[in-house]
């Protein structure tokens with residue numbers, strides 16, 4: 001059973017102008033997992049206007065002022081107990097053992113991690129609960145035609161789009177990511193209403209627009225439409241011109257030869273390149289992973305989605321032994337985890353059950369921090385707690401007698417104490433949010449027994465519907481999708497569901 005998060009008190013928010021009054025609303029773009037409509041890589045929205053650069057780490061800083069967070073700091077070289085992360089404006093300016101002078105210190109009492117980066121998602125679908133499609137499939141070309149998929153997933157998705165609530169669905173999906181410590185996520189259509197919460201990896205970030213994504217199968221990559229270069233040709237031209245860090249595609253999603261052969265297509269198109277970021281690769285064996293490693297291509301692993309749809313997931317130890325850089329992605333709510341905090345638990349369970357714990361806790365944490373930052377070409381800016389990087393941070397409650405890495409993997413929703421993006425506190429325990437200047441600028445939600453403050457609102461001119469509250473967003477979505485997913489999922493039994501009835505139990 002899933003429980004709906006209870007909302008306690010809604011703190012008054014100063015600006016709640018109706019979204020209908022906002023200019024440049026763009027609900028026209030139809031995003032479908034079988035369409036190549038997202039992530040043009042050209043830096044513009046589908047309607048031709050320029051995308052918002054709010055919270056992109058580019059241009060005028062979104063905040064000023066200095067503070068320090070105290071806690072156990074998980075840095076690139078290990079854990080520093082009782083240390084301080086000093087933030088000035090949007091950036092980390094020091095990590096030190098002694099209290100900084102003349103700076104407000106917030107004692108979090110917790111363990112401070114870099115903000116988590118979700119290597120793959122379909123954020124617009126995350127208002128839809130886990131959908132039992134009745135059986136396992138062989139590859140991703142099979143289930144989109146299933147009647148249950150149409151009823152349980154496409155119908156509510158289309159209803160929300162038809163009601164003009166695409167922006168609300170995206171912001172709801174981003175909120176679900178944020179409360180699990182996610183500060184960056186892939187898989188958002190190029191509409192006007194992103195940029196208000198988490199970083200959108202395929203958009204302009206840090207003044208660069210160097211990521212492209214294509215969620216169709218590999219088969220269509222060589223197709224030229226209306227005389228335009230094919231996706232493959234246009235990507236290769238961008239790579240040759242040194243304009244691309246990552247091209248993100250679903251490859252090998254399934255367990256049959258059809259899924260595996262997508263790697264052959266990549267090779268025949270000469271897209272077996274370091275910029276290639278492959279989602280899933282569940283059909284890969286030792287030969288494909290050896291070639292992936294030789295090409296320098298990357299892998300995004302979504303174990304829950306693989307297990308629920310296909311009954312089998314990627315052989316990650318094989319990939320890692322070959323030298324492939326692996327990141328984790330929560331995929332989407334209809335067959336995936338609520339967020340990375342949930343997906344880490346599934347990855348952990350798979351690792352213990354199938355691979356006798358071969359993947360270490362530290363490696364699992366790297367899969368949600370520095371690895372996706374490297375895969376998306378943004379590791380100079382985020383992905384670790386280092387001086388000069390943006391202050392994308394998450395803090396979880398300490399746990400006795402376990403490592404910091406195990407603490408994160410085992411964290412429940414109520415253990416998340418604070419999440420900041422560019423130094424801006426967006427979610428956390430009310431006392432910490434108040435300490436960081438957010439008093440009166442948040443709503444209170446229930447994190448499975450713990451009150452938590454979430455600041456959903458942004459007044460930036462170029463963020464469409466940025467002033468809408470979470471409460472209003474949920475209300476609107478619920479009228480169209482009565483089975484709306486809660487912002488915080490308390491039952492946390494995804495791993496059990498994934499293993500039920502699969503051969504890997």
Ligand SMILES: [Zn+2]
Nearest residue numbers: 121122250331
């Ligand atoms: Zn996907």
